Amino acid sequence: MEQKNFDVIIIGGSYSGLSAAMSLGRSLRQVLIIDSGLPCNRQTPHSHNFITQDGEKPAVISAKAKLQVDLYKTVHFYNGLAVKAIGKENGFEVSTDSGETFNSRKILFATGIKDLFPEINGFADCWGISVLHCPYCHGYEVKNEKTAIIANGEMAFDFAKLISNWTKDLRLCTNGKSTLTLEQTEILKKHGVQIFEEEIDSFEHEEGYVKNIIFKNQEKVAVKAIYARPPFEQHCPLPADLGCDINEQGLLKVDFMQKTNVAGIYASGDCTTQMRSVAIAVSIGSFAGAVINKDLIDEDFEVYKV
Incomplete structure (x- = not known):
C-alpha cells in the first residue's frame, strides 16, 4: 500500500470500526482500516434487534457496510493483522504482520473481545x-x-x-x-x-x-x-501495550467520549462494553468517529492560537 500517513488508523473493521470510518470519511478524513477478517459473531446465522437489519445475516450486514464505506475515497482498507503500535511525537506508528508500517495522528481500537470457551465438547x-x-x-x-x-x-x-x-x-x-x-x-x-x-x-x-x-x-x-456468558479477554493486545487501562470486567476503560486514558487513543464496540450487539457497536462507532474528527479540528485550530 503506497499511502503511509493518515489522520486516523482504525484497528478492527467490523461493525463499530466501519461505522466510525463512515463518520470520518464523511468528515473528509484520511482513514486506514486494518482488519484481519475474524469478527466474533462469524458463526451467528442471523442478527436481530437492529432496526432495518432484523434477521439479516451478520456477514451480509458487514459486507454491505464495507461497500458503503468504500464509496468514501479518503477511507482505505488493509487486510491484515496489526501486531505492533508505538507512540510518536505527533501520533502513532502501526506495524502489520506483513511488515508494513503506517502512521496516524489518532488510533481507534474497535477490536472486540475473545471469548474463552469452557472445556465442554461442542x-x-x-x-x-x-x-x-x-x-x-x-x-x-x-x-x-x-x-x-x-x-x-x-x-x-x-x-x-x-x-x-x-x-x-x-x-x-x-x-x-x-x-x-x-x-x-x-x-x-x-x-x-x-x-x-x-x-x-x-x-x-x-x-x-x-x-x-x-x-x-x-x-x-x-x-x-x-x-x-463465558469469560473473555481483549482480542487485541496492542491497547494494553500502549498503556491503555483495562477495567475489572476486562474491557478497555473509556470515558463518555470513547477516549482511553492515553491521549490520541480511542476505543469503541465490544472491547469497551458488556452490551454486545451489532446495533450498539454501530452506534458507539459512529459517535467515536465524530469525536475523533472534532478533536482533530480542535488541535488544528490550537496551532494558530496567539
Whole structure:
C-alpha cells in the first residue's frame, strides 16, 4: 500500500470500526482500516434487534457496510493483522504482520473481545448458533423452548430471572456444586427453574444446533437453546501495550467520549462494553468517529492560537 500517513488508523473493521470510518470519511478524513477478517459473531446465522437489519445475516450486514464505506475515497482498507503500535511525537506508528508500517495522528481500537470457551465438547461448535449470550439478540427466536443456562452463583440467579421472561421451560446448570444461596435456590425452584449441579461433559448437536446436554454422569437433558456468558479477554493486545487501562470486567476503560486514558487513543464496540450487539457497536462507532474528527479540528485550530 503506497499511502503511509493518515489522520486516523482504525484497528478492527467490523461493525463499530466501519461505522466510525463512515463518520470520518464523511468528515473528509484520511482513514486506514486494518482488519484481519475474524469478527466474533462469524458463526451467528442471523442478527436481530437492529432496526432495518432484523434477521439479516451478520456477514451480509458487514459486507454491505464495507461497500458503503468504500464509496468514501479518503477511507482505505488493509487486510491484515496489526501486531505492533508505538507512540510518536505527533501520533502513532502501526506495524502489520506483513511488515508494513503506517502512521496516524489518532488510533481507534474497535477490536472486540475473545471469548474463552469452557472445556465442554461442542460448546465452540454451537456458540452463536444455539449457545447464546444475549436474549435481546436471540431470545425471541427461542421463546418458550426448552432452554438451559450455564452459570453459577449471583450471576446464575440474575441470568435465570432474565431468561425466564422468554421461557418458563428453564434449567439452570451450575456445572459443579451450586454456589447459590438457599434463598436464591428456593426462589428459582418456586418459579419452575430446574437446577442441575452435575458437571457437563458435552453438547449433542447437529451443525451447531444443540439437542442434548450430556453430563459426566451420562445423564442427558434435552434442550433447544443454551445461554452462557463465558469469560473473555481483549482480542487485541496492542491497547494494553500502549498503556491503555483495562477495567475489572476486562474491557478497555473509556470515558463518555470513547477516549482511553492515553491521549490520541480511542476505543469503541465490544472491547469497551458488556452490551454486545451489532446495533450498539454501530452506534458507539459512529459517535467515536465524530469525536475523533472534532478533536482533530480542535488541535488544528490550537496551532494558530496567539
